[in-house]
Amino acid sequence: MSSDDGAVTCECESPTLEQRQTVGGCGGACDPVKRYTIVCRDLDEETMRATDPRSITIRDVAREAGVSPAAVSKVLNNAYGVSDAMRERVTAATRKLGYRPKPAARAMRGRSYTIGVLLADVASPFAPMIVDGIQREIDDTGLQVLLGPGGASPERQQRSIEAMVDRQMDGLILIAPNVPTTWLETLAEEIPVVVIARHGTGRNYDSVVDDDVAGAELVVKHLSELGHEHITHIAHPIGKLRRPSVLSHTAREDGYCRAMTDRGLVPHVVTTSYTEEGGYTGAMAALRSERPPTAIFAGADVAAFGVLRAAAELGLDVPGDVSVVGYDNVAISGLPQISLTTVDQSGELTGSMSARLLRERLDGRDKPVTFSVSTRLVERRSTAAVRPAKGAP
Numbered sequence: 001m002s003s004d005d006g007a008v009t010c011e012c013e014s015p016t017l018e019q020r021q022t023v024g025g026c027g028g029a030c031d032p033v034k035r036y037t038i039v040c041r042d043l044d045e046e047t048m049r050a051t052d053p054r055s056i057t058i059r060d061v062a063r064e065a066g067v068s069p070a071a072v073s074k075v076l077n078n079a080y081g082v083s084d085a086m087r088e089r090v091t092a093a094t095r096k097l098g099y100r101p102k103p104a105a106r107a108m109r110g111r112s113y114t115i116g117v118l119l120a121d122v123a124s125p126f127a128p129m130i131v132d133g134i135q136r137e138i139d140d141t142g143l144q145v146l147l148g149p150g151g152a153s154p155e156r157q158q159r160s161i162e163a164m165v166d167r168q169m170d171g172l173i174l175i176a177p178n179v180p181t182t183w184l185e186t187l188a189e190e191i192p193v194v195v196i197a198r199h200g201t202g203r204n205y206d207s208v209v210d211d212d213v214a215g216a217e218l219v220v221k222h223l224s225e226l227g228h229e230h231i232t233h234i235a236h237p238i239g240k241l242r243r244p245s246v247l248s249h250t251a252r253e254d255g256y257c258r259a260m261t262d263r264g265l266v267p268h269v270v271t272t273s274y275t276e277e278g279g280y281t282g283a284m285a286a287l288r289s290e291r292p293p294t295a296i297f298a299g300a301d302v303a304a305f306g307v308l309r310a311a312a313e314l315g316l317d318v319p320g321d322v323s324v325v326g327y328d329n330v331a332i333s334g335l336p337q338i339s340l341t342t343v344d345q346s347g348e349l350t351g352s353m354s355a356r357l358l359r360e361r362l363d364g365r366d367k368p369v370t371f372s373v374s375t376r377l378v379e380r381r382s383t384a385a386v387r388p389a390k391g392a393p
Contacts, residue, residue, distance in 0.1 A: 056099040065093035076142060113142050115358060116164035120150040120157060120176040123275075125302055125330040126347050130175060130196065133351020141359070143170070154179045154240065165191055171358045174198075181245045192361035194354045200245030206357040207370040210345040212248045215375035216255030216297070218343060219325050222377055223295045224263050227386040228323060231260065232293040233267065234282040234303050236274045249274060252299045252327065274299060279306025287314055287322065294322060294386045301326035301333045301342055308338070308382075319384035329378055339381035345373055 058076075062069045067089065074082050075090040093099075117134060119127050135145060148164055150157040157179050164172060171192035177184065181200070187193060188204035196208050216233075223231050233256045236249035243250070253269060260267040270286055272278035279298050286293055287310060298304035304326030311318050318324055326333060329344035353371050360369075 056097045058099075060097060061090065061093045061099050064097055065089045112168045112170055114144045114146055114167075114169050115355075116161075116167075116169040116172045117145055117147050118150045118157065118160055118164070118172065118174040118177060119147060120152065120178070121274075122149045124300075125332065126300070126328045127175060129330070129347025130351035130354070133348035133353075134173060134355040135351075136348070137352040137355035138359070143359075150174075150177065152178075158183065161187065171362055173354050173358060176247055178239050178241055178247060180240070192358055194358045194361070196350060196354050197248040198245065199248070199251050200243075201370055202368050204368065206354075206361065206368055208350050208354045208357065208373065209251075209370065210248055210350070210373045211375050212251035213255035213258070215327065215343040215345060216252045216299075217259040218375060218377045219297045219327075220256060220259035220263065220265075222341070222379070223297070223323060223325065223383065224265070226295075226323065226383060228295040229265055229386075230268070230291065230293045231265065231295045231297060232282075232286040233257075233269050234279055234286075234296065234298045234307065235269050235271045236278070236299060237271055249299050256297060268293065272303075274303050276302055276306040276309070279303030280310045281306070283307040283310035284314075287311070287316065292322075295325070295383070296322060297325045297327075299327050301328040301330045301340060304333075304340055304342070304382075305338070308340075319382055320387065323383040323386075325383060334378075334380070341380045341383040342378050344376050344378050349373055 058069045058072050062072045065072065067086065071082075071086060072090050072093075075087050076094075115138070117131060119131075121127065131145070131147065138145065146164070146167075146169070148160045150160045157177055161172065161174070161177075161179070165187075169191070171194070172187075173194045173196065174184075176197040177195060181202075184193070184195070185202060185204050188202065193205040194208065195202065195205055197210065198207060199209055199212070201207065220231065233253060235253045236247075238246060238250045241247065241250070243254075257267040257269070268286070270282040272282040279300075279302070282298075282303070283296055283306065286296060296304075296307050298307050304324055307324050308318060311322055311324070316322050324340065326340050326342040327345075328347070329342045332338060333340040333342050350373055353373070357369055357371065
């Protein structure tokens with residue numbers, strides 16, 4: 001039937017869900033080029049619920065699953081004492097009916113079932129690996145992840161964190177926050193917090209850190225065994241933080257300096273940033289100096305990519321003229337065209353452990369826990385034995 005404004009009205013006495021989702025409603029009898037309006041007449045409450053997931057209630061789910069509303073609530077809240085059979089029945093019913101708990105209602109009962117994840121650097125290729133680990137750990141728990149960009153400044157990060165708290169997140173996972181320690185401790189008194197990539201033990205929050213000192217020592221050991229003595233490290237600024245409560249990049253710089261000194265070698269640090277441009281700028285400065293290094297250790301893979309670009313522009317062969325090592329083992333570092341020697345710190349494990357610790361906090365644990373992720377060196381084609389100096393016997 002055509003209406004006055006040219007729209008085609010499909011009037012179905014008992015439209016199915018499939019009909020409501022199909023343009024024209026009645027199996028394609030209407031012209032698909034025109035604008036459509038589906039008019040459903042005399043629909044009773046049960047039919048409306050069957051066609052509109054927003055109106056489905058816990059009682060509907062309970063009726064479909066053949067259990068009590070209390071049992072449905074226990075499954076949705078991931079409570080203890082729920083059998084696998086019960087969970088499967090309720091889960092099947094919620095999927096069939098398209099039921100989703102309303103976050104506002106859940107928050108009024110004391111839980112929002114959301115966790116906030118702060119990303120200090122959304123451009124970091126390592127961050128998605130952490131988020132993947134977090135998501136895998138909370139699958140089938142009823143928790144949802146909401147990501148928040150934090151930015152580089154402590155003030156911007158604080159505003160993002162406060163916005164998460166205001167929105168009644170159940171807990172927070174903060175990736176590489178550089179907010180003041182006292183502020184962080186106060187925050188963790190208000191809401192469960194797990195901090196990633198920040199060294200120093202918190203009194204009120206949990207920590208997941210890579211053994212950055214050991215990772216940097218692996219790099220120096222590898223390069224020195226290849227005969228390299230002049231090894232430059234590209235670092236990231238420490239900012240306003242002070243030891244021992246520092247981020248991973250500062251611990252890596254400390255590990256590099258200690259490993260160099262232990263071997264009787266002179267550390268050479270160029271501080272730029274953990275970005276491709278930072279790696280490029282630092283490498284250009286080092287490779288154009290009076291005594292260019294035979295190896296460069298960039299504190300992050302993304303910075304190492306900038307080192308590779310600088311070497312190419314200067315006509316240097318990698319690893320023939322200069323060896324290059326990164327840190328993080330992001331996916332692109334393993335491509336044959338790059339084949340970057342790097343340190344693997346398992347971003348997925350970092351993420352899954354942070355989510356596990358947060359879940360423990362939500363279940364009532366109040367004592368701080370620090371989990372350290374072991375590192376391993378992944379040797380690829382960007383490093384090789386140092387070439388003898390020209391004219392050497």
